[in-house]
Amino acid sequence: MILQGRAVCLGADVDTDLIIAGRYLRTKDRRVWAEHVFEDLDPALAARMEGAVILAGTNFGCGSSREQAPVALREAGVAGVIAPSFARIFFRNAINVGLPVVECGGVRCSNDAPVSFSPDEGWVEAGGERCTATPLSGRMLDILAHGGLVEYWRAQQ
């Protein structure tokens, strides 16, 4: 599986409140989350999400367990998130909603530059350099391949 997109560079410790603020959670309309994604971090980011690969610092997705955070990213068109480390609940949630996430340190980020990555082979390529990433487990890849845990469960029936 090889995925690609344009880089969006973010810092460390981006928490789930910054990904989608608590005041937008009480709806089932996923477009609301996509429209307001990263609003409290930088209101200009939402418009750059379609086709984006987010290259973030350590501990991406820390804080609240809200699954609306990875859903917001996916609904906004994000192709994947790459970070040296993720908060564990966000990491599980991302796989469960079909958003590819890869642990990889040492990637140099340049905004809007092309990025490609492979969650199963375990690499990220950006700025002409290839970095080794931690490949996802077989079960996680299987869930991603189905588009999320709900679809994975339905396929098991």
Next chain:
Amino acid sequence: MSTLAERILGAPAGSFVDRPVDRAFVHDGTGVLTLEAWRRMERDRLACPERLSILFDHIAPANNSTTAALQAELRTFAAEQGLHFSDVGGGICHQLMSEGIVRPGEVVVGADSHTCTLGAFGAFATGVGATDMAAIWASGSTWFRVPATIGVHLDGTLQGAAEAKDIALDYVRRIGMDGGTYMALEFLGEGVRDLSMESRLTIANMAVETGAKAGMFYADDTTARSLAAYGIHTAPQAIEACHYDREITLDLDDLVPLVAAPHRVDNGRPVAEFEGIALDEVFVGTCTNGRHSDLARVAAIVAGRKVAVRTIVVPASRAVLLRAAQSGVLTTLIEAGCTIGPPGCGPCLGAHMGVLGEGEVGLSTANRNFRNRMGVGADYYLCSPATAAASALRGAITAPEGSA
């Protein structure tokens, strides 16, 4: 020889295990998405309804019609399925689970990041997202990677005005906001013996602020006494020699009251360094510090005086509120000018009941001071109930009496 997490999950650190879940709960925030995901899984029944709870706390009572409609759907579902349900005014999910439900040795999963609170009882308690929870509703079990453990040794005894919250802020600052990612914290040592159950809940609560999966205390006589009040009889959990990935030691004798400055939970420093910062609001409550002993400490400090700034006190549960009414704590708080909110999360998640405005400064006994969380453009500091009370009286950050 195993860590407590390894013992409960039944496998060495690093292993992947599928494990039945003893207790699983959602709140009004995560329950809506859980129900939606569960319905999309097209299972005809819940695997283990007797182990599931739906506990309203996040925006309860509802702040508008959209929230009310979403809550109505969950309320109806809970009734149809015969689930353990707590409506508005019942209190915070973690607090309710701590009032005679969770027992030592259990695997507890909540669709909320602060589920680690319940590790105070010697349970393996951790947070998951809504879709993981839907799969638990469907199957009764989930998968875990058994975490490696950081041993957190508590030496000595708390002195002066330092309290459990200061222990929590201290270990979070030492481990850092991602120093515990994928790991469990175990709290050990002579300092644990003197900590009440409520103090242990406060300390375990903030484990997730280091990124940890769980924060655990071994069940002992204090645990047994606390659960005996609910008619539950449990045995202590023996501590075995085992391998810790890392160990840190906190010397409680030297600990002073701390404040975590915006916008990082690991920004804890002595209150003295922030002395005099003017405040617009003080908030006492949450799954960290909304229990009766917390309210009682605030009441003891403000008794017979008036708060100088708007001070919002939100009891963690109806039982806490009732006890505060009976003990006189509530009267003292009201006479001092505090505003009492209904049991629940209050303004902690930034949705209602005390959200700050642009440029305002707040001091809170909660567990998160993330940028914009409790008010866009506001600054939020975290502290203990004693520091909150002393600061409320002056309208500025103030070290509680007895601080070294």
